[in-house]
Amino acid sequence: xxxxxxxxxxxxxxxxxxxxxxxxxxxxxxxxxxxxxxxxxxxxxxxxxxxxxxxxxxxxxxxxxxxxxxxxxxxxxxxxxxxxxxxxxxxxxxxxxxxxxxxxxxxxxxxxxxxxxxxxxxxxxxxxxxxxxxxxxxxxxxxxxxxxxxxxxxxxxxxxxxxxxxxxxxxxxxxxxxxxxxxxxxxxxxxxxxxxxxxxxxxxxxxxxxxxxxxxxxxxxxxxxxxxxxxxxxxxxxxxxxxxxxxxxxxxxxxxxxxxxxxxxxxxxxxxxxxxxxxxxxxxxxxxxxxxxxxxxxxxxxxxxxxxxxxxxxxxx
Numbered sequence: 001x002x003x004x005x006x007x008x009x010x011x012x013x014x015x016x017x018x019x020x021x022x023x024x025x026x027x028x029x030x031x032x033x034x035x036x037x038x039x040x041x042x043x044x045x046x047x048x049x050x051x052x053x054x055x056x057x058x059x060x061x062x063x064x065x066x067x068x069x070x071x072x073x074x075x076x077x078x079x080x081x082x083x084x085x086x087x088x089x090x091x092x093x094x095x096x097x098x099x100x101x102x103x104x105x106x107x108x109x110x111x112x113x114x115x116x117x118x119x120x121x122x123x124x125x126x127x128x129x130x131x132x133x134x135x136x137x138x139x140x141x142x143x144x145x146x147x148x149x150x151x152x153x154x155x156x157x158x159x160x161x162x163x164x165x166x167x168x169x170x171x172x173x174x175x176x177x178x179x180x181x182x183x184x185x186x187x188x189x190x191x192x193x194x195x196x197x198x199x200x201x202x203x204x205x206x207x208x209x210x211x212x213x214x215x216x217x218x219x220x221x222x223x224x225x226x227x228x229x230x231x232x233x234x235x236x237x238x239x240x241x242x243x244x245x246x247x248x249x250x251x252x253x254x255x256x257x258x259x260x261x262x263x264x265x266x267x268x269x270x271x272x273x274x275x276x277x278x279x280x281x282x283x284x285x286x287x288x289x290x291x292x293x294x295x296x297x298x299x300x301x302x303x304x305x306x307x308x309x310x311x312x313x314x315x316x317x
Contacts, residue, residue, distance in 0.1 A: 009167065009168060009169055010094065010168040010169060010170055010172045010187075011093065011094050012091050012092060012093045012094060012096075012172065013091070013092050013094070013097050013168075013172045013173070013174045013179065013187075014089050014090070014091055014092075014172055014173045014174065015081060015085050015089060015090045015091075015092055015174050015176065015177055015178070015179075016085070016089050016173050016174060016175050016176065016177075017082070017085030017086055017089060017090075017176075017177050018082070018085070018086065018176075018177055018270055018274070019175060019176075019270060021086065025086045025087065028086055029083055029086050029087070032079065032082065032083050032086075032274075032278055033083060035278045035279060035282045036075060036079045036080075036083070036278060036282075038282045038285075039071060039072070039075055039278070039281045039282040039285070040072060042282065042284070042285025042286065042289075043068040043069075043071045043072045043281070043284070043285050044068075044072070045285065045289075045299060045303075046064065046065070046068045046285050046288060046289065046295065047065055047068045047069065048299075048302055049295055049298035049299045049302055050062075050064065050065040050068075050295075050298070051065070052298070052301075052302050053294075053297075053298035053301065053302075055294065055298075056294060056295070056298055059121050059136040059141050060118070060121055060122075060125065061294075061295075062141055062145075063114060063117055063118045063121060063141075063145075064118070064288060066114055066145060067111065067114050067115075067118070067284065068284075068285070070107050070110055070111050070114065071111075071281040071284050071285075072281075073103075073107050074104075074107040074108065074111065074277070074281055075277050075278055075281045075282075077100060077103045077104050077107065077178070078100060078104065078177060078178035078277055079277055079278055081100075081177055081178065082177035082178065082274075082277065082278075085177045089173075092174075092179065094164075094168070097164075097174075097179035097184070098160055098163075098164045098179075100178055100179045101156075101159070101160050101163060101164075101178075101179045101180065101181065101184065102156045102157070102159075102160040103156075104156075104178065104180065105152075105155065105156040105159050105160070105203075106152050106153055106155075106156035107152075108255075108276075109151070109152035109155045109156060109206060110148050110149060110152040111251060112152075112206060112207060112210045112251070112255075113147075113148035113151060113152060113210065114148055115210065115214060115244070115247065115248050115251060116210040116213050116214055117144050117145075117148060118244055119213065119214040119217040119218065119244065119248075120144075120213070120217055121136055122217065122221060122240065122241055122244060123217040123218075123220055123221055124136050125240075126221050126224050126225065126237050126240070126241075127220050127221065127224045155202060155206060158198070158202060159181065159198075159199050159202060159203075162194070162195040162198055162199060163181055163184050163185065163188075163195055163199065164184075166185075166188040166190050166192060166195060167188065167189055167190050168187055168188055168189065169189045170189075171187065172187070173187075174187065176269075176270060176273070177270075177273075178273070178277075180273065181195075181199045181203075182269060183269075185199075203255070207252065207255050207256070211252060214248060218241070218245070221237075221241060224237075225237045225238060243287045243288050243292060246287050247280075247283075247284055247287055247288075250280045250283055250284075251276075251280060253272075253275075254272045254273070254275050254276035254280070255276070
């Protein structure tokens, strides 16, 4: 308590940006901006395709639409700050820092839950095709979606509360472009073991639980697919799942690398965060459109008339 009284509490932090990028700022800025715009446009196109095509109004695309919404918001939490930090360190208020951490974990956790729900949806479609409409009714989809949001909100609230109820009395330089848990705990001037244990357990347990549920779904799916007699049927079932599996691997790689390692290395953490913030969300639209005939068709139907409409009259025929 005495130590605290001698220090003033920190009211704002200085985001130092990405370490070891001296001289590469302009190149990285252009690269990140390009990927960020690709993410926004790609996910908006998927949303547009799903909303405007009645044949895509099924549970699978309902969850894919949800994923697109979160893939727009998730990089928007820290990417703009990250690009600005490349130019010069930026200040962020104590409340802003807390809000960033909350949103980062709320959106990240929701995506984690969404991938799990999508795996369950694939399981229901491939393993129980005749009962699929009953298993994945509108009510079930609504309940699952609401549960993912509420569960993530609780998860992020606990983490934010634990990290920001700690006293911060300087230094206030955050060696990163966002206020994530490992960097913030290193700045607290009190014992962080409780916050550290709970946050790592919380993130670890959530990620592991989701991963095990996805794994269980896919073991059942593979067994079912191998039982399909026609090779065409097997191919179609596998291609339905491959996009989802690719996304899962891209999503879980960074989570495992940041939170489930005993020792923290700043440069690796930063690389991994750049991947999960900017690179993975820009891949999802590509993965889902390239692997999916229905989405491709829907996009053609939406975009081609629009493009034709924009042409001058004499070119239209």
